[in-house]
Amino acid sequence: MKVKINGKTHDYRGDPSMPILWYLRDELSLTGTKYGCGMALCGACTVHLDGQAVRACMTPMSVAEGGTITTIEGLSENGDHPVQQAWAEHNVPQCGYCQSGQMMQAAALLAGNKNPGDADIDQAMAGNICRCGTYVRIRAAIKTAAEATS
Amino acid sequence: MNNTVEPVLNRRSFLKTAAGRAGLVIGVQLLPGCALPEDPTRTGKPAGQSWSPGVFVAIDETGTVTITCHRSEMGQQIRTSIAQIVADELEADWDKVVVAQATGDPKYGDQNTDGSRSVRRNLTRLRQAGAAARQLLEQAAAEQWQVAAGECKADLHVVVHQPSGRRLAYGDLVPAAAQLSLPAPETVILKSRRDWRYIGKGQTSVDMASVLQGRAIYGYDVQLPGMKVAVIARPPTLFGKAESVDRTAALEVAGVEQVVELPVLTPPAAFKALGGVAVVASNSWAAIRGREALVVDWNAGANADYDSRAYGEALLASAHRPGRPVRNEGDVDTALRGAAKKVKAEYYVPHLSQAPMEPPCATAQVTATTAEVWACTQTPQATRRSVAQALGFEEQQVTVNVTLLGGGFGRKSKPDFAVEAALLAREVGAPVKVMWTREDDIRNGYLHSVSAQCIEAGLDERGKAVAWKHCTVFPSISATFAQGTKSASAGEMRLGFVDNPFDIPNMRLENGEAEAHVRIGWLRAVANVYHAFATQSFACELAVAAGRDPKDYLLELIGAPRLVDLAAKGVEYDNYGDPIETYPIDTGRLANVVKIAAERADWSRPRPAGSGLGIAVHRSFLSYVATVVEVTVDAEGALTIPATYVAIDAGTVVNPEHVRAQCEGGSIYGLSCALGEITAKDGAIEQGNYNDFLVARMDEAPYKIDVHIVDSDAPPGGVGEPPTPPFAPALCNAIHAATGKRIRRLPIGNQLQA
Numbered sequence: 001m002k003v004k005i006n007g008k009t010h011d012y013r014g015d016p017s018m019p020i021l022w023y024l025r026d027e028l029s030l031t032g033t034k035y036g037c038g039m040a041l042c043g044a045c046t047v048h049l050d051g052q053a054v055r056a057c058m059t060p061m062s063v064a065e066g067g068t069i070t071t072i073e074g075l076s077e078n079g080d081h082p083v084q085q086a087w088a089e090h091n092v093p094q095c096g097y098c099q100s101g102q103m104m105q106a107a108a109l110l111a112g113n114k115n116p117g118d119a120d121i122d123q124a125m126a127g128n129i130c131r132c133g134t135y136v137r138i139r140a141a142i143k144t145a146a147e148a149t150s
Numbered sequence: 151m152n153n154t155v156e157p158v159l160n161r162r163s164f165l166k167t168a169a170g171r172a173g174l175v176i177g178v179q180l181l182p183g184c185a186l187p188e189d190p191t192r193t194g195k196p197a198g199q200s201w202s203p204g205v206f207v208a209i210d211e212t213g214t215v216t217i218t219c220h221r222s223e224m225g226q227q228i229r230t231s232i233a234q235i236v237a238d239e240l241e242a243d244w245d246k247v248v249v250a251q252a253t254g255d256p257k258y259g260d261q262n263t264d265g266s267r268s269v270r271r272n273l274t275r276l277r278q279a280g281a282a283a284r285q286l287l288e289q290a291a292a293e294q295w296q297v298a299a300g301e302c303k304a305d306l307h308v309v310v311h312q313p314s315g316r317r318l319a320y321g322d323l324v325p326a327a328a329q330l331s332l333p334a335p336e337t338v339i340l341k342s343r344r345d346w347r348y349i350g351k352g353q354t355s356v357d358m359a360s361v362l363q364g365r366a367i368y369g370y371d372v373q374l375p376g377m378k379v380a381v382i383a384r385p386p387t388l389f390g391k392a393e394s395v396d397r398t399a400a401l402e403v404a405g406v407e408q409v410v411e412l413p414v415l416t417p418p419a420a421f422k423a424l425g426g427v428a429v430v431a432s433n434s435w436a437a438i439r440g441r442e443a444l445v446v447d448w449n450a451g452a453n454a455d456y457d458s459r460a461y462g463e464a465l466l467a468s469a470h471r472p473g474r475p476v477r478n479e480g481d482v483d484t485a486l487r488g489a490a491k492k493v494k495a496e497y498y499v500p501h502l503s504q505a506p507m508e509p510p511c512a513t514a515q516v517t518a519t520t521a522e523v524w525a526c527t528q529t530p531q532a533t534r535r536s537v538a539q540a541l542g543f544e545e546q547q548v549t550v551n552v553t554l555l556g557g558g559f560g561r562k563s564k565p566d567f568a569v570e571a572a573l574l575a576r577e578v579g580a581p582v583k584v585m586w587t588r589e590d591d592i593r594n595g596y597l598h599s600v601s602a603q604c605i606e607a608g609l610d611e612r613g614k615a616v617a618w619k620h621c622t623v624f625p626s627i628s629a630t631f632a633q634g635t636k637s638a639s640a641g642e643m644r645l646g647f648v649d650n651p652f653d654i655p656n657m658r659l660e661n662g663e664a665e666a667h668v669r670i671g672w673l674r675a676v677a678n679v680y681h682a683f684a685t686q687s688f689a690c691e692l693a694v695a696a697g698r699d700p701k702d703y704l705l706e707l708i709g710a711p712r713l714v715d716l717a718a719k720g721v722e723y724d725n726y727g728d729p730i731e732t733y734p735i736d737t738g739r740l741a742n743v744v745k746i747a748a749e750r751a752d753w754s755r756p757r758p759a760g761s762g763l764g765i766a767v768h769r770s771f772l773s774y775v776a777t778v779v780e781v782t783v784d785a786e787g788a789l790t791i792p793a794t795y796v797a798i799d800a801g802t803v804v805n806p807e808h809v810r811a812q813c814e815g816g817s818i819y820g821l822s823c824a825l826g827e828i829t830a831k832d833g834a835i836e837q838g839n840y841n842d843f844l845v846a847r848m849d850e851a852p853y854k855i856d857v858h859i860v861d862s863d864a865p866p867g868g869v870g871e872p873p874t875p876p877f878a879p880a881l882c883n884a885i886h887a888a889t890g891k892r893i894r895r896l897p898i899g900n901q902l903q904a
Contacts, residue, residue: 015404015435022435026379031371032364034556036507037588038438041840044507072364079363087362091354091807094815095225096361097368097507097556122849129840131507131557132225133818134811135851 001065005030006074012061020064021045021056024071032072032100036129043128046101046108047071053108072100075107083107086145094132102128106142114150116142205257206279207236209287213307213321215242218250220258221268222528223357224506224558225815226870227808228268230356234348234804235273239280239341242320243307244348249356254530254550263528264563264672265726266771266868269804273866281338290327291318343863352807357554369511369526369553374581377513378407380574381437381585383444384426384594387833388668389415389451395427396445403443405436410577412570417633419669421536423570424594430578434585450833456667458501458600458830465602465664466496468623473660474637477648477721480656485617489608493695497605497684498895501828502598503843504673508556509586514571516541521548521575525568526555533565537572559819560672564596589838596671597828599624601680605688608656613696615652615707621660622647622681629666636663638677640722646681646770646875648721651737652689653709668830674816675871678770679823679878686766686879687894690886700883701748701765708767711738726772732865733772739799739860740769743776746797746858751778757887760784764883766876771868773800774860777817777876779852781884787902789885791821794852796873801864813857813873820877821846827897844897 001012005028012023024030024047033056036044040055047056048070049063075081083103093099102125109116109124116124121142130138208216217236219229229249237247252258260271284304291309292299295316302309308317360366385391397409408430415425429440486492512525514537521541527533530550538545555562567584575582586594601624608617626642629635638661648659673679686704693703714735716723725733744767751763760783767776778795796813803809822845829836837843882893885902893901 018435022433025371026433026435029373030364031367031373034368034508035370035434035585036509037840039588039839039841042507042588079359084362088354088358091352091358091811093225093355093358093361094227094811095223095507095555095557096357096366097554099361100364103362118853126847126849129507129845129847131505131559131819131822131845133815133846133851135818135846135848136814136853136855137811138848139853 001061003061003064003066004068006069006071014061016062017060019057020047020059020061020069023061024056030071030073034097034100036098042098043105044098044101046104046128048104048108051108051111053105072104075103081107082145082148083110083141086141086148089144090137090141092134092137092141094134098128098130102130102138106138106145109142110146110149115146206276207240207283209283209320209324211321211324213246213319215240215247215320216250217247218252220252220261221272222263222530222552222555222558224263224528224555224562226268226812227355227805228263230353231269231804231808232272232276233356234351234353235276236280238346238348239277240284241304241306244353246307251552252530253552254534256531261529261531262563263558264560266871267726270728270772270866270868273802273804277340278338281340282333285333285338286327286330287320287323289330290323294318294326349804350806353805366554368508368556369524370508370556370585372513372524372553372583374513374515377581377583378430378432378578379434379437379583379585380428380430381441381587382412382426382428382570382590383441383446384424384590385448385451386593387448387450387456388419388453389417390448390833391425391451392427393447393449399443399445400429400440403436403440405433406431406440408578409444410574412573418631420631421532421565421569423540423566423573428574430574430582437585438587453667453833456830456833461667462498462500462600462602465600465623466498468662468664469496469602469604469621471662473621473623473662475658475660476643477657477659477719479719482617482619482656482658485656486606486608486619489617490611491609491695492606493609493692494604494606495688495691495894497603497687499601499680499683499823500896501600501668502673502823502826503592503595503828504559504561504598505591505843505845506555506557506559506561509588509591510562510567511583511585512568512571513581513583514568514575515581516572516576519547521572522551523548523568523572524551524553525565526553526562527565527568528555528558528562529565533568536565536569540569541572541576559674560676561591561595563672588840592828592837592839592843593835596630596669598673598679599627599670599677603680603684605684607688607692609692609696613698615654615692617656618652618654619658620685621662623662623664624677624680625664625666625670627670627672630669630671636665637661640724642677644723645677646685646768647677648723649714649716649735649769650685651714651735651740651769652707653737654707667833674819675770675874678768678871678875682766682768682875683879683896686768686876687882690764690883691892694886701744701753704765704767705741705744708737708741708744711736711741726868728772733867735769739774740767743767743774743797743799743860746860747776747778747795750797750856750858751780751793751795753778760888762884762887762889764880764885764887766879766883768872768875770872770875773798773867773869773872775872775876777873777880779877779880779884781881781888783885783888783902787900789898789902791852791881793854793856795856797858797860798873799860799862800867800869800872801862802866803859804866806859809859809869810857812869814855816871816873817855817877818846818851820874821851821881823874824878824881824896824898825850
């Protein structure tokens with residue numbers, strides 16, 4: 001099975017039911033994508049599959065066949081995606097563990113909505129838990145990133 | 151800061167770092183009392199224990215300064231704060247500073263990253279470490295120039311000979327400095343506060359870039375050559391054990407290599423492995439699926455009957471009965487009898503799970519004579535000790551590498567997961583990573599204690615409180631370490647209970663007995679969470695009963711500015727391990743944060759129906775925090791939190807940006823304490839993931855959090871925990887203001903819809 005990850009094509013021959021998360025982490029050492037719940041409840045594992053935000057912990061490899069996956073490591077070449085820049089500007093991360101997923105979710109939101117309002121942000125981000133409680137800064141950073149890209 | 155430092159990744163990079171650190175290595179020995187007496191930021195009790203010389207600063211010949219952080223990083227940015235402290239006194243160029251993470255070793259002094267004490271216990275000693283290095287460099291330059299040391303002054307990574315203007319860069323001074331001996335601690339001269347370059351500034355986290363690019367390494371991310379992954383089926387009940395195990399289906403899962411039974415846990419639970427059956431596999435997915443396929447017949451053991459609902463009712467009944475007095479002033483019973491009005495209420499806070507985003511995870515490699523562990527641990531020294539005990543090793547045979555922590559909140563102060571990894575690595579003969587799934591974390595954790603409290607107060611004819619009788623009942627954390635403990639420890643009594651700051655002449659505080667049936671452990675702010683909930687909710691109830699404004703009434707309860715002298719009241723109180731003279735219970739500071747938070751919230755402004763403000767204040771971990779929560783509750787009972795206002799007085803602050811973040815996050819953690827609940831039936835936990843253990847999400851969190859940090863040169867207090875306790879009572883007081891409904895039992899659940 002062919003799958004393109006962060007611009008590079010990989011040939012996957014393992015269990016097609018294995019979630020993408022474990023392929024990324026165990027086999028490709030792309031550990032920026034995190035395990036948080038295993039049930040698509042927390043969003044820590046969010047990656048882009050063909051441009052859409054998906055939960056890697058519940059998405060089997062079979063779904064990714066022929067597809068294109070982007071992880072936090074591939075979101076930008078030099079860590080300068082507008083979302084990453086805005087996250088730095090607002091000092092969003094505390095422990096940082098959920099932030100890959102938060103940024104991937106936010107980047108997908110902004111790709112489809114150049115100027116999200118508070119309700120849009122709530123709807124897009126409510127599936128991403130942050131136990132450190134960085135929500136106020138995430139909201140502010142998304143608005144900054146939106147301004148930077150519009 | 152252009153900082154390229156990475157946390158300790160694995161054995162290879164660790165060794166490379168250690169071997170590549172040539173040049174000056176400076177250890178600063180700190181002895182009790184060595185801090186300069188006039189130093190206003192002095193913590194008073196430098197290490198809390200005697201400790202050996204430690205290695206905190208290294209400078210190489212390129213001028214790179216490596217600062218070793220001995221505290222665990224779990225989001226509080228302690229790696230950055232420690233670098234700020236040392237770099238400031240060292241007069242280091244921030245761009246030439248890298249941060250290394252210490253392994254668990256007593257040479258650093260205490261490394262147990264809990265109790266909100268990293269800054270308050272280390273500010274002075276780390277300033278001394280930086281200053282000693284600075285003085286050494288100045289001395290080396292003076293000798294090279296053949297001038298008096300007093301004419302040489304360090305200034306941003308160079309030493310300047312002031313009369314001549316000659317300059318030598320730090321890196322160039324390393325060979326000479328390495329030949330000199332370290333100045334004695336008592337001769338070290340600290341910079342004056344007005345010359346601080348980094349302390350008190352909002353330096354960006356040293357880990358920002360690696361976090362934003364997904365390169366930061368947490369416990370879950372450790373990978374070693376030949377490593378196996380283990381997922382463990384643990385007994386659903388505490389002290390349960392596997393009666394029989396059918397491994398067949400598990401071993402049929404592709405990638406599963408072994409099924410290993412762990413030793414049966416015997417009391418006390420402490421930091422020991424919980425027992426159970428491990429599925430060891432070549433990869434994570436196989437281990438998870440193998441565990442699902444495992445068939446285990448459990449013997450539930452002594453806690454088979456634990457039912458948290460019945461237990462909670464029993465705790466509440468107990469809270470209404472007399473308990474062991476822990477503070478008794480005046481004559482409460484007579485004052486209550488003579489009161490013009492009596493008010494009585496009971497409060498209940500359920501078990502909670504810390505539920506950090508990264509569940510516990512540890513990797514171990516064990517040989518016949520050594521063990522090396524990589525873990526997201528808050529307590530590397532206890533991890534080292536626990537692993538050594540489990541393996542029958544001396545501590546010196548065990549190395550504990552500390553990764554970044556994906557949250558901690560007290561869960562990762564218990565290194566049981568590292569013990570599991572060590573036991574399995576020895577059994578398997580290969581490196582083993584033990585991954586806790588979210589279900590493992592919720593079902594097999596160390597729970598925040600369930601608690602019940604009853605408070606009765608008497609008011610005089612003008613509504614002033616004249617009597618306060620308060621009984622608290624909860625299973626003690628001590629029971630985790632001494633099986634059968636039924637009374638709360640002095641350590642728990644001092645968390646917002648015996649240190650009640652209210653100016654009430656007749657006060658009796660009591661503790662009732664309770665038996666533990668699960669592992670009880672620390673959760674952010676610990677007993678302060680439920681003690682502040684009851685005390686601050688009840689303060690508002692008294693205001694309502696007296697027909698007074700809750701903020702004004704709270705200030706009246708706090709009373710005139712004074713230092714509360716608990717020793718004079720015969721109360722056992724250790725003040726979070728720091729001297730009461732240095733960190734008094736100052737009601738003036740307590741009242742001050744109340745006034746600031748209220749003012750910033752525009753407390754008195756008229757409010758529409760369904761909207762309300764609530765206030766609460768609490769001193770914990772030697773800091774003072776007042777919180778005002780604004781809520782709206784619609785006709786269907788849907789709760790929203792438009793704003794929260796936090797005022798904190800934490801004394802001297804090293805990084806205000808991080809303090810602000812802790813106030814925001816601590817508030818949201820406090821909100822989660824009002825939303826979630828862990829229950830048990832037949833001894834087993836009923837929740838398993840974020841679908842049934844609820845934590846605050848973005849659409850439930852405050853839309854805005856305003857933080858005011860009181861400008862202070864008092865000694866530093868704690869920051870990580872103090873913002874959490876006042877939130878839930880302020881929230882429930884706001885709900886009362888908005889709806890007239892009083893929440894006395896958490897979680898809030900559907901109580902607003904009734």
